[in-house]
Amino acid sequence: MISLVRPWTGADVRAMREARRMSIREFAAHLGVHERLVSKWEAGGTRVTPRPVNQAALDTSLARLDAAERIRFTGSVAPEAIGEAHDTDVVVQPAYIRHPGDGKLVTWIPEGVFLSGPQDQPEWLAGFYIDTYPVSNTDYSRFVSATGHRPPQHWPDHRPPPEIADHPVVWVSHDDAEAYAHWAGKQLPTSLQWEKAARGTGGATWPWGNQPTPAKCNCRGSGPGTTTPVDRYKSGASPYGVYDLCGNVWEWLATETTPDRYELKGSAFTSPFDRAQPAAFNDASRTMRDNDTGFRCTTLIMPEKR
Numbered sequence: 001m002i003s004l005v006r007p008w009t010g011a012d013v014r015a016m017r018e019a020r021r022m023s024i025r026e027f028a029a030h031l032g033v034h035e036r037l038v039s040k041w042e043a044g045g046t047r048v049t050p051r052p053v054n055q056a057a058l059d060t061s062l063a064r065l066d067a068a069e070r071i072r073f074t075g076s077v078a079p080e081a082i083g084e085a086h087d088t089d090v091v092v093q094p095a096y097i098r099h100p101g102d103g104k105l106v107t108w109i110p111e112g113v114f115l116s117g118p119q120d121q122p123e124w125l126a127g128f129y130i131d132t133y134p135v136s137n138t139d140y141s142r143f144v145s146a147t148g149h150r151p152p153q154h155w156p157d158h159r160p161p162p163e164i165a166d167h168p169v170v171w172v173s174h175d176d177a178e179a180y181a182h183w184a185g186k187q188l189p190t191s192l193q194w195e196k197a198a199r200g201t202g203g204a205t206w207p208w209g210n211q212p213t214p215a216k217c218n219c220r221g222s223g224p225g226t227t228t229p230v231d232r233y234k235s236g237a238s239p240y241g242v243y244d245l246c247g248n249v250w251e252w253l254a255t256e257t258t259p260d261r262y263e264l265k266g267s268a269f270t271s272p273f274d275r276a277q278p279a280a281f282n283d284a285s286r287t288m289r290d291n292d293t294g295f296r297c298t299t300l301i302m303p304e305k306r
């Protein structure tokens with residue numbers, strides 16, 4: 001999987017169109033813009049930078065190149081502009097927006113096929129938004145205040161201590177996580193959704209690539225032995241720019257394994273590094289609460305602001 005390090009220019013647009021062997025009209029229809037706009041970009045060359053919404057469309061097109069198209073594209077663009085998302089810290093340029101339900105940043109994961117599981121089996125998923133970070137104590141406190149839901153047991157006086165406000169919430173059961181998701185107008189991720197957000201499309205072993213690098217996440221032996229702020233491990237972000245998908249806390253999923261048991265992914269500060277592989281399996285009873293288990297949410301359609 002390749003990614004553009006810097007913003008797109010008109011010269012990159014031409015390289016992408018030619019790599020796809022499309023006419024200006026075909027490429028404009030592919031991006032969902034007017035053909036005059038594509039012509040304007042290409043005429044401006046490196047002096048022109050498309051608007052952010054069109055940058056995102058170009059990122060999506062780039063992610064969907066087949067092998068032959070990737071070779072043609074990388075041969076036309078300056079090498080310093082291209083990064084291997086699965087072998088370096090470069091990620092696909094993410095587009096973050098705020099969800100109107102709970103105000104959290106979410107990231108768009110585009111539809112398409114990705115390689116899933118230990119055997120890298122191809123799976124197709126519709127596009128979806130996923131929380132950029134796990135649900136923090138601050139996020140969960142807004143839910144508790146709004147609904148009167150039971151607060152986690154480690155909060156004194158039913159409020160999170162300031163020193164862990166930006167840490168992921170823990171001591172929450174699957175039922176608690178589902179209640180928050182319902183309140184926010186979201187859902188818990190399926191196992192496949194969570195794995196795609198973590199691995200990208202090409203079957204990388206870890207969110208950051210194929211190199212086992214424990215320092216990129218909060219697991220036993222590499223972290224401080226407790227939870228950490230949800231945005232601390234920036235170099236461990238996934239190809240889509242989603243954080244904390246390895247380590248810190250296990251995350252509840254919507255996928256039921258047997259009656260009343262649900263999958264968990266991501267490992268935690270209490271678990272060894274090898275358990276953090278996004279393709280690895282774990283599950284637990286829906287009533288389980290622990291000091292190393294939290295969650296994040298997804299949504300397919302962005303609702304109107306409340």
